[in-house]
Amino acid sequence: KNILVTVAIHATLPFMTRSGESQKLFEMLVLSGALAEMAWPVILSKRDAFREVFMDFDPLLVSKLNEKKFLGPCSPARSLLSEHRLRTIVENAHELLKIIEEFGSLDEYCWGFLNYKPMVGRYRSPREVPLRTPKAEALSQDLMRRGLRGVGPTVVYAFMQAVGMANDHLATCYRLDECAAAEASDGGHGGTLVKEQEMGKMCGMMIECVSLESSMAAAMISIS
Secondary structure (H helix, E strand, O other): OEEEOOHHHHOOOOOOOOOOOHHHHHHHHHHHHHHHOOOHHHHHHOHHHHHHHOHHHOHHHHHOOOHHHHOOOOOHHHHOOOHHHHHHHHHHHHHHHHHHHHHOOHHHHHHHHHOOOOEEOOOOOHHHOOOOOHHHHHHHHHHHHOOOOOOOHHHHHHHHHHOOOEEOOOOOOHHHHHHHHHHHHHOOOOOOOOOHHHHHHHHOOOOOOOEEEHHHHHHHHOOO
16 A cells, blocks of 8 residues: 655655754764664654763763663663664764864765765655665765774665755655755855754654655665
């Protein structure tokens, strides 16, 4: 049967336009990685809990988390992700700090792979939207070379969609041109973050962007 694409997909395309805030990019990388264990609707419903557990995704603070306390049986983190995934996030925070030190910001590092210009798909069918691209593979490989884990090309492409590096709204979706216009007005990478109230609106409503088979929807919102 056909179903409507919900906010689970639409809200990730993108949550935000370009952001100079490494914390926001770290957050989106963590949430995209969480797709290995849960779907977007669940992730979005737990977003406040994620922010509380990971201290608003400050990579410096996350890197200093006490492992025994953080992974203890009474830790709220245990209700979010598996122990393996939690350890990965803390370890990745250490490596991200090195990237920030080298490039000045996580924003500068990531956007450099696209020459500071977002990819715009203008796809007409959800079946045309890729789960990974050569650019995502390049970024993924470099992240892994730098010691990060859980950042395969599929997860990285979900991250790129979430932060506006890849604008994959369908050609018939009003958000396609809105996001493209926002990027153009930035005049370069490191632009303005979409306001929290707009994000809440995006994450709290049903978006009739396109209809597709339920099997396809499951494949798009659940990444292993």
